[in-house]
Amino acid sequence: MAHVRKQLRDWLRINLAGSPQAGSRVEERRSLPLGKDLKPTLLFEVSNEGSTDLDMDGTQQRVDIVRISACVKDDSVEGADTLDALALFVEGIFSNDPTLGGIAQDYAYQTTEFNFVGTAERTLCVAALTFAVTLFTARADPETAL
Numbered sequence: 001m002a003h004v005r006k007q008l009r010d011w012l013r014i015n016l017a018g019s020p021q022a023g024s025r026v027e028e029r030r031s032l033p034l035g036k037d038l039k040p041t042l043l044f045e046v047s048n049e050g051s052t053d054l055d056m057d058g059t060q061q062r063v064d065i066v067r068i069s070a071c072v073k074d075d076s077v078e079g080a081d082t083l084d085a086l087a088l089f090v091e092g093i094f095s096n097d098p099t100l101g102g103i104a105q106d107y108a109y110q111t112t113e114f115n116f117v118g119t120a121e122r123t124l125c126v127a128a129l130t131f132a133v134t135l136f137t138a139r140a141d142p143e144t145a146l
Contacts, residue, residue, distance in 0.1 A: 001143040004103060004135050005046050008064060011101050012044045016068065019089040021082055034071060034124070040082055042090070043069040058139035059146065066107075066131045073122040083127040087112060090129055103145045105134045 002010075009028055016026045025041040034041065048065040070086035072079050094100075094107055110130040117124045136146040 003142050004062070004137055004145050005049065005064060007103050007145070008066070008100065008133065008135070009044070009046055011103055012046075012066065012068070015093050015097070015101075016042050016044060016090065019086060021072075021086050021089070022070070034073075036121075038071060038073045038124075040086060041071045042086060043071060053139065054136075060137050060139050060142075061105075062135045062137060064133045064135065066133050067128055068131070069126050069128040072125045074125055075118075075123050079116075079123060079125040083114070083125055087127050087129055094131060100133065103135060105136055107134065108132045 013026060013028060017024050019042070021040040022042045025039060027041065027043050028045060029043040045067050046064050047067050050063050052061045053059070054061055068090050070083050070090070072082045072086075074082065091109065094109070098104070098106055100107065108131065110132055112130075113128045115124075115126045115128070137144060138146065
């Protein structure tokens with residue numbers, strides 16, 4: 001079996017695919033650049049993890065920060081509308097399966113940050129959604145979610 005973070009990334013890769021806007025364009029990425037002719041795309045990453053020991057038996061509470069960026073190149077108002085549609089899709093994926101396939105105890109939506117950069121041939125529009133995902137493991141077994 002793999003570390004719970006890998007299991008979380010695998011769940012994201014599978015479950016974020018299928019939006020009407022991005023389809024199968026779902027990638028695990030920590031940085032840009034993106035293609036010149038970028039079609040709507042979802043990028044995801046598990047960016048940070050904090051851990052707390054809950055008891056003497058070694059039960060750990062892990063909180064992973066998941067960031068999902070919806071990316072669109074568009075110079076019109078439709079770019080922002082596409083970002084909102086992708087954000088709605090992402091939030092729905094989480095709310096429809098709050099345990100993320102049994103990996104997580106729960107999740108909390110935290111923020112959405114918007115960025116519009118118009119220095120290239122078309123404006124790059126990004127909405128980055130941040131979630132805190134709570135998982136429990138045993139200290140000696142970070143491969144198994146409790």
